[in-house]
Amino acid sequence: MAMIGTLTTKERQIGMGLSAILLVLGLAMAGVARQGPMALHGAIAMILGLALVFMLGGSLYDQSEPSASRLTRYYDAPTRFGIVMTLIWAVVGMAVGVWLAALMYWPEATPPWPATSYGRLRPVHTSGVIFGFGGNALIATSFYVLQRTSRARLVDAVSPWFVLIGFNLFCVWAATGYVMGQTQSKEYAEPEWYADLWLVVVWVTYFVLYIRTLARRAEPHIYVANWYYMAFILVVAMLHIVNNLALPVTLGSGESFTIWSGVQDAMIQWWYGHNAVAFFLTAGFLGMLYYFLPVRAQRPIWSYRLSILSFWGIVFFYMWAGSHHLHYTALPYWVQTLGMTFSIMLLVPSWASAGNAIATLNGAWHKVRDDATLRFMFVAAVFYGLSTFEGSFMAIRPVNSLSHYTDWTVGHVHSGTLGWVAMIVFGAIYSLVPKLWCRDDMAWPKAVEWHFWLAITGTLIYVVSLWNAGITQGLMWRAYDEGGALSYSFIESVEAMLPYYAARTLGGGLFLAGALLCALNCRATMRAAGDRVDESDRPLATQPAE
Amino acid sequence: MTTDPKELDHADPHTGNRDVDPVSGYDTTGHDWGGIKELNTPFPKIALVALVLTFVYSVVTWILLPAWPLGRDYTRGLLDLDQQAMAVERLSTIETLREDWLTRFDTPDFETLSDDPALMAFAMPAADRLYQDNCSACHGRSGGGGPGYPVLSDDHWLWGGTPEDIAMTLQVGINAQHPDTRWAQMPAFDWMERSDRHALAEYVAALPSGAADHDGAAAALFAENCASCHGDQGAGGLLNGAPTLTDDAVIYGQDTASVLATLRNGRQGVMPYWSDRLRDAEINALALYVSRLPDDGAADGAETAQASGDTAPEATQ
Numbered sequence: 001m002a003m004i005g006t007l008t009t010k011e012r013q014i015g016m017g018l019s020a021i022l023l024v025l026g027l028a029m030a031g032v033a034r035q036g037p038m039a040l041h042g043a044i045a046m047i048l049g050l051a052l053v054f055m056l057g058g059s060l061y062d063q064s065e066p067s068a069s070r071l072t073r074y075y076d077a078p079t080r081f082g083i084v085m086t087l088i089w090a091v092v093g094m095a096v097g098v099w100l101a102a103l104m105y106w107p108e109a110t111p112p113w114p115a116t117s118y119g120r121l122r123p124v125h126t127s128g129v130i131f132g133f134g135g136n137a138l139i140a141t142s143f144y145v146l147q148r149t150s151r152a153r154l155v156d157a158v159s160p161w162f163v164l165i166g167f168n169l170f171c172v173w174a175a176t177g178y179v180m181g182q183t184q185s186k187e188y189a190e191p192e193w194y195a196d197l198w199l200v201v202v203w204v205t206y207f208v209l210y211i212r213t214l215a216r217r218a219e220p221h222i223y224v225a226n227w228y229y230m231a232f233i234l235v236v237a238m239l240h241i242v243n244n245l246a247l248p249v250t251l252g253s254g255e256s257f258t259i260w261s262g263v264q265d266a267m268i269q270w271w272y273g274h275n276a277v278a279f280f281l282t283a284g285f286l287g288m289l290y291y292f293l294p295v296r297a298q299r300p301i302w303s304y305r306l307s308i309l310s311f312w313g314i315v316f317f318y319m320w321a322g323s324h325h326l327h328y329t330a331l332p333y334w335v336q337t338l339g340m341t342f343s344i345m346l347l348v349p350s351w352a353s354a355g356n357a358i359a360t361l362n363g364a365w366h367k368v369r370d371d372a373t374l375r376f377m378f379v380a381a382v383f384y385g386l387s388t389f390e391g392s393f394m395a396i397r398p399v400n401s402l403s404h405y406t407d408w409t410v411g412h413v414h415s416g417t418l419g420w421v422a423m424i425v426f427g428a429i430y431s432l433v434p435k436l437w438c439r440d441d442m443a444w445p446k447a448v449e450w451h452f453w454l455a456i457t458g459t460l461i462y463v464v465s466l467w468n469a470g471i472t473q474g475l476m477w478r479a480y481d482e483g484g485a486l487s488y489s490f491i492e493s494v495e496a497m498l499p500y501y502a503a504r505t506l507g508g509g510l511f512l513a514g515a516l517l518c519a520l521n522c523r524a525t526m527r528a529a530g531d532r533v534d535e536s537d538r539p540l541a542t543q544p545a546e
Numbered sequence: 547m548t549t550d551p552k553e554l555d556h557a558d559p560h561t562g563n564r565d566v567d568p569v570s571g572y573d574t575t576g577h578d579w580g581g582i583k584e585l586n587t588p589f590p591k592i593a594l595v596a597l598v599l600t601f602v603y604s605v606v607t608w609i610l611l612p613a614w615p616l617g618r619d620y621t622r623g624l625l626d627l628d629q630q631a632m633a634v635e636r637l638s639t640i641e642t643l644r645e646d647w648l649t650r651f652d653t654p655d656f657e658t659l660s661d662d663p664a665l666m667a668f669a670m671p672a673a674d675r676l677y678q679d680n681c682s683a684c685h686g687r688s689g690g691g692g693p694g695y696p697v698l699s700d701d702h703w704l705w706g707g708t709p710e711d712i713a714m715t716l717q718v719g720i721n722a723q724h725p726d727t728r729w730a731q732m733p734a735f736d737w738m739e740r741s742d743r744h745a746l747a748e749y750v751a752a753l754p755s756g757a758a759d760h761d762g763a764a765a766a767l768f769a770e771n772c773a774s775c776h777g778d779q780g781a782g783g784l785l786n787g788a789p790t791l792t793d794d795a796v797i798y799g800q801d802t803a804s805v806l807a808t809l810r811n812g813r814q815g816v817m818p819y820w821s822d823r824l825r826d827a828e829i830n831a832l833a834l835y836v837s838r839l840p841d842d843g844a845a846d847g848a849e850t851a852q853a854s855g856d857t858a859p860e861a862t863q
Binding site (some may be wrong): 491 | 567569570574575577578579580581582583584585586587588589590593596597600601603604607608611612613614615620621623627628629633640641642643644645646647668669671672674675677678679682683687
C-alpha cells in the first residue's frame, strides 16, 4: 500500500496499536450489544481494526521506510485518501437523494422492505452528502490548506489517518444504522450515543492536530482560511457535544434518551441544526473558498478588512439565529424575535465574504470565462450570496409564515448545498487532484466543462422548481373561502406538487450525472499520475528531527 | 520572527507594504501565505451603511416586539403583542365567518338545508374540503372507494344512504371504539367442510348473474348459514352491515376466490367514528355532501376531484 510507505516503522507500530484498540473496542461493542445495529457496528469496527492490523503488520518491516527528506515536503497522502472518500460519498449520497426525489413523484415505487422506506433512506442522503461528501472534503482540503498557508508540514503522520478513517467509520455507522431503523430522531444528529462519543474522540484529535500544526507556521499572521477551518472544527465540537447529550437505555443498547426535553430540546436541536449549517456547511467551505479561489485566479484577496468583518460577523451572529427555525411554535415570541433580528444582522457579514470573493476575481475575469474550475468557485460565491440573502429573508417571521414546512425550505437548502457547497468542493477537487497526482491537468479537461454545465443546469432547475413548489404550497395552505372554509384540501396541494417534483428529480439527476463524471475524471487522473514536482511547494518551517 | 510588516524583507520602511496591485491600485497588507496576498483595500462604505441599516432594523424590532429576556420576564415591546393571543384572534375571525352558515347544520333537517341554494353554494365546497381531508384517503378522491372500502358515489349502502344514515355512521363509526358504534361481523366459516365451502362460494359468486341454482345443496347451505344476515337468496336490504349479494357491489369482491377467502377468514372492516374530530354541524354537512355524491357531487364543489382524473377503482364487482 502506497499510503503505508509514507509511514516510518514507528508510526506503523503506533498505527497497529490503534487498530488493535479499535478491534478490541468493536469486539466489546458487539459482545455487550449481542444483537441489533450496535452489534453490527461493533462487528464493522472489529473488521476494520483487523484489516488495518494486517495491512500495517504485513508491511511493518518488509516495506521500505520513507526517507528523512519527507520532512522537507508537505504530507499529502491523507488528503489524497480524503478526496477519494469525498468522491465515493458524493456518488452514494447524491444517488440516494435522486432516488428519494423520484419517490416523491412516484411513491408507488417504494420497495416493500422497511430498510428501503423513505424515512430510513432520507437521513442516508442528508448524512451522506453533508458528512460523507462535505465532511471528507473539508478534512482533506483543511490538511492541504493548513500546510500551504502555514508553510509547515503536519506535525505527525498518524493522527491525520486516525481523523479520516475514524470519521469515515462514523459515517458508515450512521448510514447503516439509519437503514436498520436506528435514530435519535434529531435532524442531522441521528446517530446514536456510541457513534457520537466516537466522533468526539476523532474531532478532538483533529483539533489538536490542527492547532499544533498551525503553531509551526512560518508566516506570523494566520490566514483567513485557517480562521474559518478553526471555527468549523471548534464550533462543530461544541454543537455536537451539547445537542447529543443523552443517556443510553443500557450500555448494550443502541438507543438513548436525550437529556433535553420539550421546547428546550427543540431550541437546542435548532441551535445545533442552524449552526451545523453555519459552521459545517459555511465556515469550513469559506476556508476552502479563501484558499482555492485566489490561488486559481492568481489574484490577491480583495480586502483584508472585509475578511475580518465577515469572519467575526458570521461567528457571532450565527450563534443566535437558530430560533428562526421555530417561528410560530411553542418557543416564546421573544426568542423568535431575537432569532429573526440576528438573522438579518447576519446578512451583511455573509455578503462581505461573497463580495470579497467576487471582487478578488477583478483582473481575472478572462480566467473565469476560460477555466471551468475557477468558474465553479465563482458560481459558488454567487450562490453563497444568493442563499444567505434568501436565508435572512426567510427568517423574517411573516415571510416564514408562508415558507415554513413547505418545499421552499428544501429549495433554499439545496441552493446552498448544490450551488455553494458542492460547487466550491468541485472547484477545490479539480484544483487539487492534478496537483496531488503530479500532473498538469485533469485526465479529461473537457469533462470539467461538461460537469460545470450539468451542475449549474441541475441546480437551477432544482432550486427554481422548489421555489415554485414551496410558494404554491404555502399559498394553498393558507387560503380561505369567504365562508371561512379552507379553499384547498391538503391532497390538492400534494397533487399540485407533481410537476415540480418531476422537475426537481430531473435537476437532481443532472447534478448527480455531473458528480459521476467528476468521479470518473478523477479516477482517470489518479490512474495516470505523472511525475511533476513543484519544488517551491514545500514547508519553510523546519520540522524538528524525531 | 517579527510580526511587524515594516521589518519584513523588501517592505517599504514607512508603510510596511511590499507591493502595489496593478489592477486595483491598492497595496497589499504585507502578509504572504504560500503565495496568497491580500489587499489593503479601505473598508467599503456601502457595507458599513448596510450593516448599520440591519442594526437599526433590529433595534427598532426589539423596541416594538417581545425581544430580550429579563430573568423570569422579558421585554414586552411597545406593540404589546402576544403570539398566542394573535393566533386565537385570527382563528376566531375565520370561525365567525364559518358560523354564519355552519350553525344551520346543527339541526339535521336535510331537506330544508338542500332547498337553500345560497347555503349550498357555501356549504358544499366546504364539505368537499372536509371530505378530501378526512375521507378521501380510504374512499377515494371522488368517492370511488377501493378494495375493502365502499364506493360512496353509487346507490349501494351497507348501513343506509340517506343523509341521516350517513350522519349516524359518521357519528359512531363501524366496528369503531365508540360505545354506540355500528357493529357487524362476517364470521369465518372455517369449520365448514371444504367441499361445502367451495359449493357455497360458487353459489354466491353466481348470485349477481342470476345463474345460481336455488334448488341445489349449496342453496340449502346458504339458507341455513347466510340468509339470516344477507336475506333470502342474498337479497339483502336489511341495513345491518351485511351486503346484498345480488348486485355485484360487494367491497371485498364476489368472484369465487374472493368469496372463498371471505368464508375461510371472515371479514370485519372498520370505519372510525368522527364525533371526536368533527362537530355535529360539520358531520351533517359532510353527510349531505356524501349523500349527494352520485348525482350532483361535481356541481357541489367536488369539481377538483372530478377534474383530477381520479377514476374509481374496480372494487365493486
